[in-house]
Amino acid sequence: VNHYLENITSAAHLNAFVEVYADEALGAAATVDQKIKDGTAGRLAGLVIGLKDVLSYKGHGLQAGSKILQSYEAPYTGTAVQRLLDEDAIVIGRQNCDEFAMGSSNENSSFGPVLNAANNSKVPGGSSGGSAVAVQAGLCHASLGSDTGGSVRQPAAFCGVIGVKPSYGRVSRYGLIAYASSFDCIGPITKSVEDAALILEIMSGQDNFDSTVSSKEVPAYSSKMEWNGKAKIGYIRETIDNEAISSEIRQQTLDVLNRLRAEGHEVTPVEMPLLDSLLPTYYILTTAEASSNLSRFDGVRYGYRSPESVDLESMYKKTRTEAFGEEVRRRILLGTFVLSANYYDAYYTKAQRVRRLVREETNRFFEQFDFLISPVTPTTAFTIGEKTEDPLQMYLADIFTVQANVVGNPAIAIPNGKDDHGMPVGIQIMAPYFGEEKMLAFASYLT
Numbered sequence: 001v002n003h004y005l006e007n008i009t010s011a012a013h014l015n016a017f018v019e020v021y022a023d024e025a026l027g028a029a030a031t032v033d034q035k036i037k038d039g040t041a042g043r044l045a046g047l048v049i050g051l052k053d054v055l056s057y058k059g060h061g062l063q064a065g066s067k068i069l070q071s072y073e074a075p076y077t078g079t080a081v082q083r084l085l086d087e088d089a090i091v092i093g094r095q096n097c098d099e100f101a102m103g104s105s106n107e108n109s110s111f112g113p114v115l116n117a118a119n120n121s122k123v124p125g126g127s128s129g130g131s132a133v134a135v136q137a138g139l140c141h142a143s144l145g146s147d148t149g150g151s152v153r154q155p156a157a158f159c160g161v162i163g164v165k166p167s168y169g170r171v172s173r174y175g176l177i178a179y180a181s182s183f184d185c186i187g188p189i190t191k192s193v194e195d196a197a198l199i200l201e202i203m204s205g206q207d208n209f210d211s212t213v214s215s216k217e218v219p220a221y222s223s224k225m226e227w228n229g230k231a232k233i234g235y236i237r238e239t240i241d242n243e244a245i246s247s248e249i250r251q252q253t254l255d256v257l258n259r260l261r262a263e264g265h266e267v268t269p270v271e272m273p274l275l276d277s278l279l280p281t282y283y284i285l286t287t288a289e290a291s292s293n294l295s296r297f298d299g300v301r302y303g304y305r306s307p308e309s310v311d312l313e314s315m316y317k318k319t320r321t322e323a324f325g326e327e328v329r330r331r332i333l334l335g336t337f338v339l340s341a342n343y344y345d346a347y348y349t350k351a352q353r354v355r356r357l358v359r360e361e362t363n364r365f366f367e368q369f370d371f372l373i374s375p376v377t378p379t380t381a382f383t384i385g386e387k388t389e390d391p392l393q394m395y396l397a398d399i400f401t402v403q404a405n406v407v408g409n410p411a412i413a414i415p416n417g418k419d420d421h422g423m424p425v426g427i428q429i430m431a432p433y434f435g436e437e438k439m440l441a442f443a444s445y446l447t
């Protein structure tokens, strides 16, 4: 804990943590120390973790990077966090992120941007930017982030660390501030696949507080990390033969595919006609869900209330206008629009249909293949400020990550070298629904 506290202090300029629980973490460390001596320590004894500012930890600040939750404290601890605490993990602080997990660069936070530790003029990715940088810069052992469309994997790739999005329904969302409930997943960010496997194994499984969690048994991922045999790997041609992808990422992805071929795995290019529909489907459905989820922030129940309020209506309007950032307001408007009576069928219903088609196409793919490999992102980390004026450019950063959330499948981002400027490059492995066990073993084999 002392080691990490020192690192956090010397890396304060990165802005990865919004709050550090120094005394508490030291106290917890002393308790864990004693448990180790007594032989009663849990499986994560001594693991120092950070929590993205969307995860409830009782009695601690919780703001989702937003002014609207100013001074709000979590009234209970979420299931995933509680399960890690039960195994004696130590929480060192809460981490900066895009407001309500909406963003790809961590520039939408009311706490200001996070800097990429590999180059301080570059973004760390988002929305779990603080969580990725904290692992990248050695400010904690592991972080918990949330991934609705890539928010664990994309920043992991930009920062050269590992990020896992589990299957939808693998990890309880109880205690996670909702962005888009049918997409949201809590996932670990770590330096090794083994750590991610252990954390995932402990967090996963049935929970009485979240009815969407599967009762499927949780395999002991961390003790099944050996990959034997040959895999059938597919890749979508367009995710590589594409001018929008940086030539280095393209080459480094091809290098991995060639290596796998040379090692005797079957590697096959496939077509994915619905690829172009992924981002529109994602942004229609997630903004719809977000506009509904965020209606609870009304100035009454949580955090901030505008001091200018004079009556109920002005309280709603002023509170929400003053305290939500620009991107969040954009998405609430977009979501409200696609759900409105005259446009519901044209947008929302249609997007739901496309979601089903993408699921079917993806399921057909996994009838033939074990894994889908792609880059995580079309470019490496971009410069701070480069895309803030153009939301559509920003949304393109998620082009390869959203599929896993649209369909619910698990996916992992692992490091795959660096570009010519020393910025990390990642590669993504997607697996069949609830195929985490093989996915993690194969990721471990690849790293």
Ligand code: GLN
Binding pocket: 101, 102, 103, 104, 126, 127, 146, 147, 148, 149, 150, 151, 152, 179, 286, 398
């Ligand atoms: N960048 C994507 C978005 O802005 C993904 C966010 C996320 O996964 N939470 O919606």
